[in-house]
Amino acid sequence: MAQSVKGMRDLFGAELRWFQHIEETARRVFGRHGYGEIRTPILEELDVFKRSVGESSDIVNKEMYEFTDKGGRQVVMRPENTAGVVRAAIQHKLLTSNDPVLFYYIGQQFRYERMQTGRYRQFWQIGAESFGVATPESEAESLLMLHGFLTELGLKHLVFSINSVGTPESRPAFHAAFRAFFAAREAQFCEDCHRRIETNPLRVLDCKNERCQAALEGHPVITDHLDEASAKHHARLKALLTELGIPFKEDPRLVRGLDYYTRTAFEVLSSDLGAQSALLGGGRYDLLVKHLGGPDVPAFGWAIGLDRLAMVLQQVHGEAPREVPAVLIPLGDRAATEALKLARTLWEAGVALQLETRGGALKKAMASANRMGVQTVLILGDGELDGGTVTVKHMATGEQESWSLEEVATRLAKS
Numbered sequence: 574m575a576q577s578v579k580g581m582r583d584l585f586g587a588e589l590r591w592f593q594h595i596e597e598t599a600r601r602v603f604g605r606h607g608y609g610e611i612r613t614p615i616l617e618e619l620d621v622f623k624r625s626v627g628e629s630s631d632i633v634n635k636e637m638y639e640f641t642d643k644g645g646r647q648v649v650m651r652p653e654n655t656a657g658v659v660r661a662a663i664q665h666k667l668l669t670s671n672d673p674v675l676f677y678y679i680g681q682q683f684r685y686e687r688m689q690t691g692r693y694r695q696f697w698q699i700g701a702e703s704f705g706v707a708t709p710e711s712e713a714e715s716l717l718m719l720h721g722f723l724t725e726l727g728l729k730h731l732v733f734s735i736n737s738v739g740t741p742e743s744r745p746a747f748h749a750a751f752r753a754f755f756a757a758r759e760a761q762f763c764e765d766c767h768r769r770i771e772t773n774p775l776r777v778l779d780c781k782n783e784r785c786q787a788a789l790e791g792h793p794v795i796t797d798h799l800d801e802a803s804a805k806h807h808a809r810l811k812a813l814l815t816e817l818g819i820p821f822k823e824d825p826r827l828v829r830g831l832d833y834y835t836r837t838a839f840e841v842l843s844s845d846l847g848a849q850s851a852l853l854g855g856g857r858y859d860l861l862v863k864h865l866g867g868p869d870v871p872a873f874g875w876a877i878g879l880d881r882l883a884m885v886l887q888q889v890h891g892e893a894p895r896e897v898p899a900v901l902i903p904l905g906d907r908a909a910t911e912a913l914k915l916a917r918t919l920w921e922a923g924v925a926l927q928l929e930t931r932g933g934a935l936k937k938a939m940a941s942a943n944r945m946g947v948q949t950v951l952i953l954g955d956g957e958l959d960g961g962t963v964t965v966k967h968m969a970t971g972e973q974e975s976w977s978l979e980e981v982a983t984r985l986a987k988s
């Protein structure tokens with residue numbers, strides 16, 4: 574029997590209902606903030622990710638699904654969506670005016686990762702990107718939208734973890750201090766960190782190795798080495814978050830490693846799962862649009878993993894909210910025809926209804942309805958047809974009553 578490809582899964586039932594609920598909430602909340610959806614292709618040219626996510630990153634080095642297509646193009650199944658959104662925004666000249674441009678996306682991403690719980694090779698991300706505004710206010714707006722989205726999903730225990738990575742101008746001062754710190758305890762750091770200190774020192778700060786994290790005790794802090802404008806920007810964002818009542822803490826080890834990331838970096842942690850775990854990350858990337866060949870346009874954005882979010886919500890709330898349709902069971906040939914007509918009237922009136930079309934015994938149909946968790950079963954037999962009624966069985970109580978055909982739509986809409 575054929576199986577799905579390793580790391581790729583089918584979504585259906587209770588889990589997919591959470592996905593749908595999350596997506597609907599995202600569209601509603603983001604639309605309210607004036608963000609419009611963008612959908613970019615799953616395949617992009619390899620160069621888009623080499624130049625954005627960066628050749629020194631694990632994603633580009635080890636995890637990309639890349640291949641040569643029949644036309645000899647080197648293409649990649651996108652490992653994330655920001656690069657594609659920026660590529661599209663440049664290609665379609667969407668960033669040429671001074672107006673802010675606000676996008677959100679919902680889509681599959683692909684990374685050839687080692688398998689572990691909650692990690693897949695095809696997974697989903699929802700993200701928002703705001704182009705054209707460099708102010709702390711625009712960041713507060715985006716974080717408020719994110720906060721609203723997660724709150725509307727019923728996640729209560731959220732903490733925003735924030736840091737500033739400064740600008741390329743302020744970074745050399747921090748790098749010098751950090752290299753001196755590193756040199757004094759070199760032996761305690763892993764091999765990867767020895768490579769990082771040469772190519773990308775900020776990345777030492779978020780090394781996953783516990784020994785490296787312990788060796789970092791007392792490390793120089795980026796925010797102590799910020800240029801004046803970045804320091805002011807950071808202070809203003811913190812003041813705004815305080816003013817808005819968004820709980821946050823500063824995390825001096827939170828970084829986004831590449832050069833085009835500037836100033837604000839953040840993560841959202843949720844303690845709804847017991848131990849605090851990162852639900853998503855984001856930050857300011859003022860230099861990326863230009864780096865990918867576009868105009869000099871600042872940007873801020875974030876991406877949240879839908880698979881992980883659905884898992885958290887399932888653990889916190891159990892089942893996703895859902896509408897279980899009523900079931901209409903006709904008994905006999907005459908009723909089968911009339912049931913189709915009645916069902917059409919009900920569907921047109923917006924009623925959620927599943928029609929039993931197998932024919933056969935009532936008992937079997939009732940057992941199916943029971944397994945589906947149906948609340949209301951409508952039974953239409955010859956007797957009902959003669960009387961212009963339908964028999965209604967309320968599954969929770971076992972109660973039975975008779976409704977006239979005319980009142981079915983309004984009564985079902987109310988129940």
Ligand code: AMP
Pocket residue numbers: 653684686691692693694695696697698851852853854876877878879880881882
């Ligand atoms: P990143 O793009 O690496 O910053 O990841 C952003 C979010 O995407 C993470 O917080 C995860 O929730 C999610 N994510 C990243 N990689 C995977 C994966 N392989 N499987 C499932 N979710 C993922």
